[in-house]
Amino acid sequence: MNDELLAYLEQNFRPHPWHGIPVWSKEDPYINVYIEIVPSDTVKYELDKSSGYLSIDRPQKFSNIIPFLYGFVPRTYCDSRIASAAAEKTAMVQVIGDHDPLDICVLTERPITHGDLLLKAKPIGGLLMIDRGEADDKIIAVLKDDPIYGELNDISEIPPKILARMRHYFLTYKDFPDEGERKIKIPAIYGQKEALRIIDLASTDYLAAFPPKVFSAK
Numbered sequence: 173m174n175d176e177l178l179a180y181l182e183q184n185f186r187p188h189p190w191h192g193i194p195v196w197s198k199e200d201p202y203i204n205v206y207i208e209i210v211p212s213d214t215v216k217y218e219l220d221k222s223s224g225y226l227s228i229d230r231p232q233k234f235s236n237i238i239p240f241l242y243g244f245v246p247r248t249y250c251d252s253r254i255a256s257a258a259a260e261k262t263a264m265v266q267v268i269g270d271h272d273p274l275d276i277c278v279l280t281e282r283p284i285t286h287g288d289l290l291l292k293a294k295p296i297g298g299l300l301m302i303d304r305g306e307a308d309d310k311i312i313a314v315l316k317d318d319p320i321y322g323e324l325n326d327i328s329e330i331p332p333k334i335l336a337r338m339r340h341y342f343l344t345y346k347d348f349p350d351e352g353e354r355k356i357k358i359p360a361i362y363g364q365k366e367a368l369r370i371i372d373l374a375s376t377d378y379l380a381a382f383p384p385k386v387f388s389a390k
Contacts, residue, residue: 188224190273191382193246193290195375202292202316203371205276207243209287217287219244219273226288236345239337241284241291241315244273248374249381250307257373258307261300261360270306274374277338278313279330281320292316295367297327300360301342309374310342311367326364335361 187193189206197204208217208226218229232238250269258267278293293313301308312330314321324330343356362370 186224189219189290190221190224190244190246192224195245195247195371197292199292199316201294203295203313204246205241205243205278205291205293205313206246207241207278207284207287207289207291209238209242210284211238211240212283212285213238213287232345236341238345239334239341241278241280241287243276243278243287245276245311245371245374246273247378248274248371249378250274250309250374251377251381253373253377254309254370255307257370258300258302258309261362262302264302264305267302267305267307269377270303270308272308273378274309274311274371276311276313278315279321279324279334280315280318282315282318294322294325295364295371296324296329297361297363298367298370299338299342299358300362302357302359303346304355309370310338311371312338327361327367328363 193204193206195203206219208219213232215231216229217226220227250272252269254269254274255267258264276293278291293315295311295313297312299310299312301310312327314324316322327335339358342358346355
């Protein structure tokens with residue numbers, strides 16, 4: 173594919189939010205993040221993987237309101253390497269990846285009222301979540317230049333009540349009353365160094381699942 177054609181496509185066509193945007197922005201230490209849902213949403217939006225459009229997944233259950241921006245890291249995929257990392261932390265034998273892009277929660281002081289947008293964020297840690305035997309890590313990040321959270325560099329710097337709110341949301345967001353045992357577990361919380369490793373593993377899982385296509389110069 174020649175440079176002129178590539179430039180034309182970049183200028184005239186929207187890239188797929190999952191496949192068409194790089195993990196890292198041009199400004200280290202920030203990654204690109206695609207936001208699907210925000211705290212004011214009363215339904216859970218999720219990327220339609222085939223089309224790249226945002227679609228309705230389900231209404232939010234009861235009074236459960238997401239307390240942060242939520243989306244995924246482009247060109248990541250949670251497969252065997254993410255499962256192995258979860259097994260290292262939990263000694264679980266039969267854990268698998270959830271076969272989705274790597275989820276991310278972004279902290280900001282500013283109200284952002286809709287999803288389907290890109291932003292730059294700095295990873296500072298993560299939650300290892302196990303959802304019915306599937307590794308479903310949640311990277312924690314802060315919005316670039318945010319006046320309150322932007323200077324944080326590690327999850328240990330987050331106020332404990334905010335971290336508790338995150339854990340409570342994920343431990344309860346799929347629960348119905350009288351359904352019995354909780355489906356979700358969060359066996360580990362990790363800092364920035366491990367978050368960067370998880371992003372790298374998910375990027376490698378992505379390349380294994382979606383190897384780059386090579387076009388001939390005909």
